[in-house]
Amino acid sequence: MARNIEKDALSGVETTGHEWDGLKELNNPLPKWWLYVFYVCIAWSLVYYVLYPAWPLGKSHTTGVLGWTMREQIVEDLNKAKQAQSKFTSAIAAKSVDEIQKDNELRNFAMAGGRTMFNENCAACHGAGGQGAKGFPSLADDVWLWGGTTADIYKTIQHGIRADDPDTRGPAGMTAFGKDGILNAGQIDQVSEYVLSLTNRATDAAKATAGQAVFEENCVACHGEKGIGSVKAGIEVGAPPLNTASWIFGGDKATLMETITNGRAGVMPNWAKRLDDVTIKQLAVYVHNLGGGQ
Ligand code: HEC
Ligand code: HEC
Incomplete structure (x- = not known):
């Protein structure tokens, strides 16, 4: 096809001869920088073909003179990661939770592992971050049922609470004072007002005063004077x-x-049955660091 080459009057550049509805295409040369980058890419790809695996050959491929493969690289990386981990896991196995806590490197490792295991095993009941839910205590505050030291938390996770385990915490729960006929409805009303008064929310001062006597007689043995809680009362x-x-x-x-x-009798599973000791220690470190550890 004969090409209708002409110069554009305005820019002085040749046209390609393509024309659409009176619009003509200019034949500008490629920018120099673009051309050089293009040549460098070609040169680079040639070197790459020689050194690295590149061309498919049916079921295999050219291997490249370096003999590098991604598969070997992954195996190597995995082995390195395992070795690095085993250094930590064997140190954790040999130390107490308290000692792990005091070693910066070990604590960081345990925190990362503990967070993952917590999300997998504990968050369903205790909430993400351990903030708690109705019936499931918060693990992120400094209120503890069974103590907030690393050793206390470790034992609670290992053996659970009212769980099927000879070393479990409990087994008694909160007495059913009404159902078991120990207190009548009036006394329960009074002692509830007294409990409200402990956080300044009593609505009936006379009942709260009467409730104090009921509390001292029936509740102090477990909840401590003025309801400070069994941990604080020892x-x-x-x-x-x-x-x-x-x-x-x-x-x-x-x-x-x-x-x-x-009454109440919350049940916390005994995890020693399901998780290995290194994992439980990491969980204890994680829970202790959620905010309320003592
Ligand atoms: C099936 C629900 C459930 C799961 C899952 C669960 N817990 Fe619990 N956990 C409880 C309940 C319920 C309590 C409180 C028991 C009670 O009322 O005395 C509790 C109590 C605790 C306590 C004691 C808190 C205190 O104040 O002394 C710790 C620590 C704890 N859980 C840690 C964990 C960890 C760590 C995991 C995961 C490995 C976990 N829990 C998984 C239900 C659960
Ligand atoms: C035998 C020991 C014991 C006695 C006595 C006892 N409690 Fe409790 N109480 C507990 C335990 C253990 C729990 C926690 C139960 C659980 O977590 O499942 C509890 C829980 C409670 C709670 C729930 C608190 C919350 O955070 O929701 C209240 C309220 C309470 N007790 C009030 C009383 C009052 C009032 C009395 C006296 C009339 C009393 N308790 C007597 C052991 C006792």
């Missing part, structure tokens, strides 16, 4: 403090009365 029964805003089941009057009437 009693090993897992009774929570009643003078903080942190409730397991709820601190409104109706829930308090329900708890005192029917």
Whole structure:
């Protein structure tokens, strides 16, 4: 086809001869920088073909003179990662949770592993970040049922609470004062007002005063004087403090009365049955660092 080459009057550049509705295509040369980059790419790809695996050959491929393969690289990386981990895991196996806690490198490793394992095994009940939910205590505050030292937390995770385990925590729970006929409805009302008064929320001062006597007679043995909680009172029964805003089941009057009437016995699984010791130690470090560890 004959090409109709002409110069564009305005720019002085030749046209390619292509024309659409009166618009003509200019035949500008490629920019120099673009051409050089293009040549460098070609040269680079030639060197690459020689050194690295490149061309497919049916079921195999050219291997390149360096003999490098991605598969070997992955195996090597995995082995390196395993070796690096085993250094940490064997140190964790040999140390107490407290010692792990005091070693910066080990603590960082345990925190990362503990976070993953927590999300997998514990968050369903305790919430992501351990913030808790109704019936499942927060692990991120400084209120503890069974103690917040690393050793306490480690033992709780290992053997659970009221779990099927000879070393489990418990086994008694919160007494069902109403159902078991120990207190009548009036006394339960009074003692609930007293419990409300511990966080300055009593609505009936006379009932709260009467409730104090009921509390001292029936509750102090487990919850401690003024409801400071069994951990602070040094009693090993897992009774929570009643003078903080942190409730397991709820601190409104109706829930308090329900708890005192029917009792409570939360169950925490014993994890030694399901997780290895190194994992449980990492979890203990993680939980201890959630915010409330002692
Ligand atoms: C099936 C639900 C459930 C799962 C899953 C669970 N927990 Fe618990 N956990 C509980 C309950 C319920 C309690 C409180 C028991 C009670 O009322 O005394 C508890 C209590 C605890 C306590 C004691 C808190 C204190 O104040 O002393 C710790 C620590 C704890 N859990 C850690 C964990 C860790 C770590 C995991 C994961 C490995 C986990 N829990 C998984 C239900 C669960
Ligand atoms: C035998 C020991 C024991 C006695 C006595 C006892 N408690 Fe408890 N109480 C517990 C335990 C253990 C729990 C925690 C139960 C759980 O976590 O499942 C608890 C939980 C509670 C809770 C729930 C707190 C929350 O965070 O939701 C309230 C409220 C309470 N007790 C009030 C009382 C009152 C009031 C009395 C006296 C009338 C009393 N308790 C007597 C052991 C006791």
